[in-house]
Amino acid sequence: MVPLKRRKLVPSHAGNTGTNLSGEKVPAKFPQVVLFLLERKMGASRRAFLSQLGRKKGFQVEEMLSKSVTHLISENNSGAEVRAWLDSQDQKPAHLLDISWYTESMREGHPVEILDRHKLQDQRINEAEVEVFSVPSYACQRRTTLDNHNTTLTDALSLLAENAELSDEEGRGVAFRRAAAVLKALPKPVTSMSQLRGLPCLGEHSLRVVKDILENGASSEAESTKQSGRYNALKALTGIFGVGAKTADRWIREGIRSLQQLQDSGQTLNRAQQAGLEHYDDINQPVTKAEADAIGEIVERAVVSVLPGAQMSLIGGFRRGKLTGHDVDFLITHPEEGREVGLMPKVVARLESQKTTRNSYLESNDGPARPASNIDRFERCFSIFKLAKEEKRGATQPETLTENGVQILQTKPARHKPWRAVRVDLVVSPISQFAFALLGWTGSKLFERELRRWAGHEKAMSLSSHALYDNKQISESDVGGGDICTSWFGVHPTVREERLTRLLSPYRRTKRSPI
Template identity: 60%
Template sequence: QQGDPVEAPAFLAASYACQRNTPQPGHNTLLTAALSVLAESAELNGDEGRGLAFRRSEGLLRSLDRRVQGLAELRGLPCLGDHSRRVIQDLLENGVSSEVEETKSSPRYKAMKLLTGIFGVGVKTAKRWFTEGICSLAQLETSGHSLNAAQQAGLKYYTDLNQPVSREEADAVSVMVEGVVHSVLPGARVTLAGGFRRGKMSGHDVDFLITHPDEGKEEGLIHKIIACLESRGLLLYQQNTRNTYRESAKGAGRPSSSMDRFERCFSIFKLTNDSSPEDTRRAQQDPERVRVEADQTGSGGRPWRAVRVDLVVSPISQFAFALLGWTGSKLFERETRRWAVRERSMSLSSHALYDRNQERYLRASSEEEIFAHLGLEYVSPTGRNA
């Protein structure tokens, strides 16, 4: 038995993730990784409620400012249900959780993870395929299923897209995106969002939010950006949607699903290793290192690799909301929205904040103002890794 429950002071923690500062990677990665597997397994089973419960437990442990050594230290803490506590106890006492190990090695979990790891394949589709006995990419390819364009691209670049994007690669993509955006609309602003804005060192994609200080100038921008990217040969795949957002008198600023309605583009970039000024500079200083990296870039020894990139265009009047919504983490977003509804009678989306009591929209030009409207202490992006 490690630690002394009597001496160890109890942790203090608020129950909503948006009330806590959650830096990366946290002090309890053994525990959070295990709970993340159980959350993911529930999500892959289509059990959203159970998934969310594990995500909340995981989020709470991520926010703790020191390593947990005994279950007693967690007494009185919110978000930790009996099931999570049992798993934590196993991990603290035995270093492993049999439930987590069994989950990870179950054929269903492995197949569902593999299939949903294909860009364009969601839980529903993967479930249908798994039910038909498809457990591998090879089986999928010979199954005769017709794949849509996104899934075809997902399969084609499977290895690249499942290799984490590094900070350095994200910076190289930033240079590409900024160059293109400024060439099609001078004065437009490009902001890195998603996990990299939260200070993560790697991610599954690179997320950008694009706006222009003059409202309206951003309209139709996504098409110009795509045309320019294509003319420069930088796109392997793209799927774009136009902006369908309208404020309504009844405060339906909150879209029905978690999807927002901005102009946007889910894409796959072709990232060559000479694609940023930084690389050019490095190539001059240390040609050997760059050459070695070039050999490792992409699969099959090509001098480029595929990277998932999300581009979102927001009017400046909605930019603060879009930035908050696209910075994440996913749990932090969900919790902020849950806080807004339950504690403040407000609906928050990536477009707007609506006060149901006052029956009006609350404007904001910075994330700080949104937190203030919500009566929440400001949490900086690097503290949103719930």
């Protein structure tokens, strides 16, 4: 091996400062750790990027080798090669480390403990010895634990998925969501790209993001997205209740990129959007389980008072076991088929509504009207609930506002007591479809998508929030074997839900309520 050109020694104080995001000099957080990145086999541009990243994280990174260097970082070099080069430099840092120690330290935000695997080896590690993960192809077949061992990877992919969804690129958003779901299901942290060989749903783009994080401690694409003016504008504007990505995109093209600019623009907002803008901070604050339970008691009293015997279930993220969420969802039904028809306007009226408007389920003699969205055809009410924080449960007096089919439920707080606005969604389902509605509205969105994809591809069935159909048109006599078809509408609802749950039981997620 031909030694590299001997580097000029520099004073030890050359690299004891870093730069923050504004480019200002800041003291190093870890003065006892002085790093030097070996350019050999790493390349000048990559070394410059990694050095800058380290300084932003508060590490002291020297541009040139000096006597103050304590940790030499190398990539794709053996211990023998680095020691031979150091002999020519007449320098011997205390630690000769592989790039993996550096990337793990970047990820954690502080120098991690030096393990044997971090030290430069005379022989490169055989990739065949690295543990390779394996997971099922469909998200609904995986036991997804609540403990995510790859948060840094999944957070970056989820951010890119959100950006794609806000940019009306649904396909790309789904791809990132599926990749993040695979990484969440892994039992251990990913430390090498070779561990991901053969895993499903990891496309080239997602793998590039993962590789960038493993090598550099962060995804340059994700960091760039965080700083994107368009992404931040879309996120802020779509955070307004009643504003979707297309409306936000139109406003951005008109030069509106913030809430203040929207207020100053004179844009005509419907009543739902006005309420969303007024209660923006509250709506974008997580809802707690205690708040969900308090709202549930108020709504349930209103439901039972107008239709005795009606049943209400908490759905959405809280039913999956989450402790916080962005809204509260309830599914309402009645044991007698048909009794639920027209229930929503009565519930809204019971909550002292000022007016009611058309809903989407079974409101004409010709059958269901065109639904407000493609989720399902159930009667639903998307609302903002004004909940008193310190008021005793049952002492609230609700008030309802309505705009374009969206009910804005408000609960007047007691005088001199604080309140907060909470998003509340109400859904009414006939009992014959309750099991499917309960499954469909429990989520998550990706889990439901994957479950329906699995039903279609693997079982030749069509699953929706209304029913599960056998695409092969099996006869009723075949149902006893565990298959489900349209004849299930004649089965008692409790038995139907038990069968549906039993069919899906091998794929239930751990630490979740049964689906």
